[in-house]
Amino acid sequence: xxxxRTRLDACALLLASTGVGLAAIPLGCSDxxxxxIAAAHDGVAPLRGGTLHLAHxxxxxxLDPHGQYDAISLQAITLMFDGLVDLDHDSRVVPKxxxxxxxxxxxxxxxxxxxxxxxxHDGGELTADDVKRSLERALHPATPNATRAFFEGIVGxxxxxxxKAEHLDGVTVEGRYVVTVRLKQPDAAFLSIxxxxxxxxxxxxxxxxxxxxxxxxxxxxxxxxxxxxxxxxSLRVVRHDRYFDPAASYLDAVEWTYLMQPMPQRFRFEDGAxxxxxxxxxxxxxxxxxxxxxxxxVVPLADNTIHGESMNTRMPPFDNVxxxxxxxAAIDRDAxxxxxxxxxxxxxxxxxxxxxxxxxxxxxxHDEAAALEHMRRAGFAFDPSTGKGGWPRPIPYLVxxxxxxxxxxxxxxxxxxxxxxxxxxxxxxxxxYLAIGQxxxxxxxxxxxxxxxxxxxxxxxxxxxxxxxxxxxSANTAFYxxxxxxxxxxxxRHEMDPAARHELYHRxxxxxxxxxxxxxxxxxxxxxxxxxxxxxFEAHPIWPFDVxxxxxxxxxQALEHALGGGLR
Numbered sequence: 395x396x397x398x399r400t401r402l403d404a405c406a407l408l409l410a411s412t413g414v415g416l417a418a419i420p421l422g423c424s425d426x427x428x429x430x431i432a433a434a435h436d437g438v439a440p441l442r443g444g445t446l447h448l449a450h451x452x453x454x455x456x457l458d459p460h461g462q463y464d465a466i467s468l469q470a471i472t473l474m475f476d477g478l479v480d481l482d483h484d485s486r487v488v489p490k491x492x493x494x495x496x497x498x499x500x501x502x503x504x505x506x507x508x509x510x511x512x513x514x515h516d517g518g519e520l521t522a523d524d525v526k527r528s529l530e531r532a533l534h535p536a537t538p539n540a541t542r543a544f545f546e547g548i549v550g551x552x553x554x555x556x557x558k559a560e561h562l563d564g565v566t567v568e569g570r571y572v573v574t575v576r577l578k579q580p581d582a583a584f585l586s587i588x589x590x591x592x593x594x595x596x597x598x599x600x601x602x603x604x605x606x607x608x609x610x611x612x613x614x615x616x617x618x619x620x621x622x623x624x625x626x627x628s629l630r631v632v633r634h635d636r637y638f639d640p641a642a643s644y645l646d647a648v649e650w651t652y653l654m655q656p657m658p659q660r661f662r663f664e665d666g667a668x669x670x671x672x673x674x675x676x677x678x679x680x681x682x683x684x685x686x687x688x689x690x691x692v693v694p695l696a697d698n699t700i701h702g703e704s705m706n707t708r709m710p711p712f713d714n715v716x717x718x719x720x721x722x723a724a725i726d727r728d729a730x731x732x733x734x735x736x737x738x739x740x741x742x743x744x745x746x747x748x749x750x751x752x753x754x755x756x757x758x759x760h761d762e763a764a765a766l767e768h769m770r771r772a773g774f775a776f777d778p779s780t781g782k783g784g785w786p787r788p789i790p791y792l793v794x795x796x797x798x799x800x801x802x803x804x805x806x807x808x809x810x811x812x813x814x815x816x817x818x819x820x821x822x823x824x825x826x827y828l829a830i831g832q833x834x835x836x837x838x839x840x841x842x843x844x845x846x847x848x849x850x851x852x853x854x855x856x857x858x859x860x861x862x863x864x865x866x867x868s869a870n871t872a873f874y875x876x877x878x879x880x881x882x883x884x885x886x887r888h889e890m891d892p893a894a895r896h897e898l899y900h901r902x903x904x905x906x907x908x909x910x911x912x913x914x915x916x917x918x919x920x921x922x923x924x925x926x927x928x929x930x931f932e933a934h935p936i937w938p939f940d941v942x943x944x945x946x947x948x949x950x951q952a953l954e955h956a957l958g959g960g961l962r
Contacts (some may be wrong), residue, residue: 427678429687430662431561432926434949440930444946445647447668448939449654451740452824457610458600459591460532460539460830462867464885465845466589469939473631473648474515475594475612478506478525479585485849491520491595491613491638501890504588508571513636513821516597522573526565527602528595533562537604537869538834541592541847546861547584547887549576579888582895615643615942643931644945663923669946670924672939674685679736682923686927691926695933697747697919698846700740700854701730702912703806704831704871709838711785716772717815718910722758723765724813727915729805736919743854745917747935750851750899757907757914765813776814784814786899791836792831792840794961795821799841804936806841832868842871842912846936851882851899855883858911872911879905 454467459475478492489495492506512520533542535555545551549564564576577584587593597611610618615637622630628647637643654662656675661937663671672695674682682688703721705712712718727739739747742755766844769776769784776784791807807817817839822830830836846853856862859880862870879902886898906912922939924931927948934940 410427410542425686427681427685430691430926431666432949433929433947434927435947438947440644440945442644442945442949443646444948445649446645446670446928446941446944446946447649447651448670448672449651449659449662449668450672451653451655451659453652454629454650455825455828457623457629458604458608459594459596459610459612460528460537460604461606462538462540463591464828468491468937470629470631470648470650471591471610472614472669472937472940473616473942474610474614474618475591475596476614477591477594478508478588481586481589481848481934481936483934484931487589492590495585499576502577504575504577504584505568506573506575508573509638510571512613512638514595514597514613515611515634516599517636518598520595520613521570522567523570524595524598525573526567526597527563528600529565531596531602531604532592534603538864539592539604540862540864540869541590542864543856543859544583544587544590544592544847544867547577547579547581549578575858580648580890581887582890583848583850583852583887586836590847593632607790609705613637615639616648619647620697643942645941648941663925666925666948669928670922670939670941672922673920674923679921688923693922693924693931693933694736695844695920695922695938696935698745698849698936699843699918700743700745700914700915701841701843701918702914704840704842704912705910706834706838706871706873707834707911708834708873711772711774711789711815712838714772715909715957716768717774717785718913720765720768720772720813721810721815722910722913723761723768724815725758725806725913725915726760726809728760729809730802730886730916738917740914740917742903742914743912744851744903745846748846748851748854749849750896752896752900753905755900755907757903757910758784762812769813769815774814778812785816788816788818789838790938791817791819792827792837793819793821794824794827797824803841821949831871832864832866833865834865834868834873840871841915843918845938849897849936852883852887855886855899855902858906859883870911874911876905876909881908932933 450466452466455464456462456467457470459471463471476490479487480490482488491509491512493509494507496505514520524710532539533545533555535557550562553559556561566574568574595613599611600608615634616631617634619630619632628651630647632647633643659671660678662668682692692789705718741757742918744751774785793803803819810817844857857869858874860875863873882898882902886895889895927946929945929947930943
């Protein structure tokens, strides 16, 4: 349920619109690449020290793991906050702040035994009381937590999140270092869910209620440097020297510069002023891949995202299911693919690598005649030859300014106009886009993207359940509700037999295909390019841009590049 931002790639859109391949890169979109800056040593053990410099074309929205985080803020959140458990590079659940756990009572009780002596960023020791307080803070009804519904299986969840109970009864402190979580039914995804940011303990300074003014403080290997967060500009986190595992990180600090557009990023990256670059322009990506000097330094990230057109089922005209079906049939998904190296068409909820993905599941294909028939059934028949009929008013369509959404919206606008749906494109900033799109009366339609929070189909199917609806911070941006769908998804969460789970999700997928809260469009796999002196980077299957294992092997050449290229 993690919102995805895709930046504007004007050159790639030009290529897509003209049908020219990436190999035929137009002049003016990109120039030649410098050679990568090599590591200073061969065969040396990891070195400790240095600051990793990163940038992003957007701004971080929030650094509270219990609030409205997205894929941008998660880069820092996963460094500053640890959970009781974590997901390793093979998507396995492994101990973290808990040294072990036991599963009892037929899968209904999880007993977590904490590591003793874990020091949080404020100097306090992590205790079971902190774990309970943090979970209650994350799940409190006043907290803008889009992942709250993941935890609905905990005993007492309904009473607590509705404000009828002061505490979450299913979470019990059994001693200074022991905390238990009791579930109403066995949950196949529960341990993975305990690894997501919403379940991660925060310092006592956070209190037991969410506050927008609180500065991040947790138990991760990095902590916020005093004054290190300049909103709209930069963020700097430094190594937590009292972290329980001294060998867990090699870097002294990680520093992000925000609101830096992709082309300046590339210039600074080539000069060594930035050490890594995420999601380069499509034409630059083609150059990096095609340049043998950069072989092994271009790393694909996890293929765990899905994009679609979210239609607010509580607002006209999308409270009419026939109009939603018309949209799904009218979309030519191939027109969305601006970079075929890391984007693919999609017609179902699950990305291809996600457990449970079934290539036989499909929701819709481009069929303009079918789309016109759905419009007729909706009572808004449209005659393409005369342009008469259709929905009588322009439909507000919210997009993130200066993103791929903004450019692709014009393609969608043309496609839907052919069936009598006229979009009024409204471009807003990334924070405004999230705030408006997640509000129940915010916008009739918007492009949405979701990135897996944990490696299980429920991470995607839960997004359309009734319990994922929130009036102000809704993960269910279509505000879609279907009791039959809810029941299937709930049964699948509690079904421990893989074949039976698959069948339940198949039936749930069929409902989504028929009722179309989203018209699924495409999936994307981002890439990272790093300099040769950046060592130890591996793509994580869930966490974006994970740099915990990274170390820097910079020599004089790298420093000269960084100093000499600063004014480029």
